[in-house]
Amino acid sequence: MDLAADEIGLPGPRRPSPGGRIVIVSASVGAGHDGAAGELAARLGASGYAVDRLDFLDLLPARLGKAVSDGYHRMLTYAPGLYQRIYAATERAGGSGPGARALLRSAERRTLRALPPDTRAVVSTYPGASQVLGALRRSGRLTVPAITYLTDFSVHPLWVAPGIDLHLAAHEIPAEQARACGATRALASGPVVNARFSPVGDVQRRLARIRFGLPPTAPLALLVAGSWGVGPVQQVATEIRDCGVAVPVVVCGRNEALAGRLRASGIEHAYGWVEDMPGLMHAADVLVQNAGGLTSLEAFAAGLPVASYGCIPGHGQTNSAALHDAGLATWIRDPADLKQILTDLLDGPLGERQRAAGLALFAADPDSGPVFAILRACGAGTAPAPVRPPGRRNRRGPRHLATTAVLATALWGTAVGTGIAATHSCVPVLQAIGLDHVTPAFPPNGHRHSRADGDR
Numbered sequence: 001m002d003l004a005a006d007e008i009g010l011p012g013p014r015r016p017s018p019g020g021r022i023v024i025v026s027a028s029v030g031a032g033h034d035g036a037a038g039e040l041a042a043r044l045g046a047s048g049y050a051v052d053r054l055d056f057l058d059l060l061p062a063r064l065g066k067a068v069s070d071g072y073h074r075m076l077t078y079a080p081g082l083y084q085r086i087y088a089a090t091e092r093a094g095g096s097g098p099g100a101r102a103l104l105r106s107a108e109r110r111t112l113r114a115l116p117p118d119t120r121a122v123v124s125t126y127p128g129a130s131q132v133l134g135a136l137r138r139s140g141r142l143t144v145p146a147i148t149y150l151t152d153f154s155v156h157p158l159w160v161a162p163g164i165d166l167h168l169a170a171h172e173i174p175a176e177q178a179r180a181c182g183a184t185r186a187l188a189s190g191p192v193v194n195a196r197f198s199p200v201g202d203v204q205r206r207l208a209r210i211r212f213g214l215p216p217t218a219p220l221a222l223l224v225a226g227s228w229g230v231g232p233v234q235q236v237a238t239e240i241r242d243c244g245v246a247v248p249v250v251v252c253g254r255n256e257a258l259a260g261r262l263r264a265s266g267i268e269h270a271y272g273w274v275e276d277m278p279g280l281m282h283a284a285d286v287l288v289q290n291a292g293g294l295t296s297l298e299a300f301a302a303g304l305p306v307a308s309y310g311c312i313p314g315h316g317q318t319n320s321a322a323l324h325d326a327g328l329a330t331w332i333r334d335p336a337d338l339k340q341i342l343t344d345l346l347d348g349p350l351g352e353r354q355r356a357a358g359l360a361l362f363a364a365d366p367d368s369g370p371v372f373a374i375l376r377a378c379g380a381g382t383a384p385a386p387v388r389p390p391g392r393r394n395r396r397g398p399r400h401l402a403t404t405a406v407l408a409t410a411l412w413g414t415a416v417g418t419g420i421a422a423t424h425s426c427v428p429v430l431q432a433i434g435l436d437h438v439t440p441a442f443p444p445n446g447h448r449h450s451r452a453d454g455d456r
Helices: 032-046 061-078 080-093 098-105 108-113 127-139 172-180 202-212 233-243 256-264 277-283 294-301 315-325 335-347 349-360 370-377 397-412 424-432
Strands: 021-026 050-055 119-124 146-149 166-169 186-188 220-224 247-251 269-271 286-289 306-308 329-331
Touching: 021 032, 021 127, 032 050, 032 294, 032 370, 061 080, 098 127, 108 127, 119 127, 119 370, 127 146, 146 370, 166 172, 166 370, 172 186, 172 315, 202 277, 220 233, 220 277, 233 247, 233 256, 233 335, 247 277, 256 269, 277 294, 286 294, 286 335, 294 306, 294 349, 306 315, 306 335, 315 329, 329 349, 335 349
Parallel strands: 021 050, 021 119, 119 146, 146 166, 166 186, 220 247, 220 286, 247 269, 286 306, 306 329
Antiparallel strands: none
C-alpha cells in the first residue's frame, strides 16, 4: 500500500496550475545549492510559472538526510584530508561507490511521489538529486525534462547523470567539463544571483560602511567561508591583517563560535550569519573566498575583484582552479604572494581586468539565460505531460532500507569526530563504499592543497 504524502513528510495535493509547474530540487547542504534554487524559483515565478521547491535531504528514507549533511559537515571540519581523498577517488572513478548508489536509489520512489501531475520540468541544483532524476528519466518513470543547474564552477563527475536532458552552467569552462564527463547537452547559460548584488558608487559604499560600523576609508578585504565557516579562516584573516594591505572583514556563516574566536584574537570585524550580504559587499573593496561557490558569483555581480586563498579540499580547490583559468578570480597558492596580489586586485590592472570579466558574466542577452533555457527545454506554451505515478512498493523494501541505512552511515559518517577520523578504523568504511584503495590521511588544513588531478 502506498503511504500518504503527509506520512513521509512530503507536500500534500496541490491545485493544478493552468500554466504548468516547475519543480526545483535542491539540498540544505551549506547554502549555495539552496541559494541558486531560490533565485531560479523567483525568476521562474516572475515568468508566470508555479514553482515548487523540494529539499533532496527530505527525500532520503529513514531521516538519513540529516545524517548526510552532518557527516559532510564534520568531515570538512575535522577530517578535510579524508574528504580530499574521497573527492579525488570518486573523480578518478567517474562517480560514486555502491553505497552511495544504493542510497540514491532509495530516494527514487519518494522523489517521484513528490512531483505534482502538472509538472512541466524538474530542475536540480544538487548532484545527488540529479543522479536520482536521471535514473527516473532513463527508466521512463519521469516523463518530463530533467535539468541540472551546476552551482559549482568546476564539475565533478557526480554532477553529470545519464538521463538528464540539459546541464546549465555559469560559464563555458564548467559547461565543457560537463561535456567531458558525458553530458549530452551542456550550455553556458550564465549565473543567477539576486539583483541586489550590483555595483554601487562612492556614496552607497560610504553608507554601507556606516551601517556595518566599518572603517570609512581603509581598504576592506571581505573574507567569506561559506555558511558553515570551514577552512583555515582564522589563519587567513590574521595573514590579511598582518600584511597591511587591507582590513579583514570576516563572515563566518552559522559558525558563531569562530566569529567569537576571531574577535578575541584581535580581528575586530567578524560576523556570524549576515542577512544583508549585498550591503556588506557594497562596503568592501575585494573578496577573499575559499570554496568558489555562489558567493563568488555574487561578488562578480557586485563588481568586486576576487581572490581564492586557503581553499578547502575537493570542490574548493577545483572551483578555484576553474575560476583562475577563466580570469575571474586569482588563486593564491603561496602565502608569500598574498600581499602583492591583494595590492594588485585593489589598485592595479589585475583588479580592473577581473572586475570587467566578472561583470561581463551578467551582460549576456536575457533570452540566453538559464530561465529561458529551462522554459525552452520544458516546452513553454504546450500542455504539460502528466508525471507517471510510482508503481507498487517492493516487498523487499524493509530489508533494502536497512541495508541502505548501513551503507549511508558508512559513506557519510566516516568523520563523526576527530577521535574516529584520526585512526585507521575508517578503512573498513572505505572498503564498504568501494574506496578500499584509499588510505586516510589528515594533513594540516593549510594553504598548499593539491587538486584532485595535481596542482596547477
